Amino acid sequence: GQNIDQPTEMTATEGAIVQINCTYQTSGFNGLFWYQQHAGEAPTFLSYNVLDGLEEKGRFSSFLSRSKGYSYLLLKELQMKDSASYLCAVIIGGGSYIPTFGRGTSLIVHP
Amino acid sequence: DVKVTQSSRYLVKRTGEKVFLECVQDMDHENMFWYRQDPGLGLRLIYFSYDVKMKEKGDIPEGYSVSREKKERFSLILESASTNQTSMYLCASSGQGFEQYFGPGTRLTVT
Numbered sequence A: 001g002q003n004i005d006q007p008t009e010m011t012a013t014e015g016a017i018v019q020i021n022c023t024y025q026t027s028g029f030n031g032l033f034w035y036q037q038h039a040g041e042a043p044t045f046l047s048y049n050v051l052d053g054l055e056e057k058g059r060f061s062s063f064l065s066r067s068k069g070y071s072y073l074l075l076k077e078l079q080m081k082d083s084a085s086y087l088c089a090v091i092i093g094g095g096s097y098i099p100t101f102g103r104g105t106s107l108i109v110h111p
Numbered sequence B: 001d002v003k004v005t006q007s008s009r010y011l012v013k014r015t016g017e018k019v020f021l022e023c024v025q026d027m028d029h030e031n032m033f034w035y036r037q038d039p040g041l042g043l044r045l046i047y048f049s050y051d052v053k054m055k056e057k058g059d060i061p062e063g064y065s066v067s068r069e070k071k072e073r074f075s076l077i078l079e080s081a082s083t084n085q086t087s088m089y090l091c092a093s094s095g096q097g098f099e100q101y102f103g104p105g106t107r108l109t110v111t
Helices: none
Strands: A004-007 A009-013 A018-025 A033-036 A046-050 A052-056 A059-066 A070-075 A084-091 A099-101 A105-110 B005-007 B010-013 B019-023 B030-039 B042-049 B063-069 B075-079 B087-096 B108-111
Touching: A004 A084, A018 A033, A018 A084, A018 A105, A033 A059, A033 A070, A033 B042, A033 B087, A046 A052, A046 B075, A052 B019, A059 B075, A070 A084, A084 B042, B005 B010, B005 B087, B010 B019, B010 B030, B019 B030, B019 B108, B030 B075, B042 B063, B042 B075
Parallel strands: A009 A105, B010 B108
Antiparallel strands: A004 A018, A018 A070, A033 A046, A033 A084, A052 A059, A059 A070, A084 A099, A084 A105, B005 B019, B019 B075, B030 B042, B030 B087, B063 B075, B087 B108
């Protein structure tokens, strides 16, 4: 089975850097996603990691360590609009394409 | 840009009513999904479909059914709505890549 853990809530200051962690336990692995979801809106895709290492995309970066079952999303130069929920989702192996979502981390950015 | 639309943003129904939630995507994606999202529980998969007229149960299919008569359209049916089905319902689609594109969601209230 799969078990995906991420912190429930985090707070940070505008302009700072924040790291949101995600750990997972699965019987296989086929990739990990990060999505952003603003209150009352649909989740939107941020990143996809399938190999170990860091993927950078502007202010956002995502890291994966398959051996440790661990990923993080790094947000730099935080802005107020980054206040949102961040969802970690894992696709297990065996030819599956169905992601299993963690419960999400609510990030609050304050001035 | 991929567009996923859902028939209603807000819906109020009475207990026992039959409820139809419609989802349409315009990117010729093979895979379509229905999730419900509840506070503290995250996104939970109800049903998914990988082709026309094909459907598979997700993690919480009880009380729901689905229909996929055309590739672009995936309907979620609540045969007899109950108050514990009050939730946010999100439709998503994906193609050859695993990235999911979500619709805006339908907030259903069953009274």
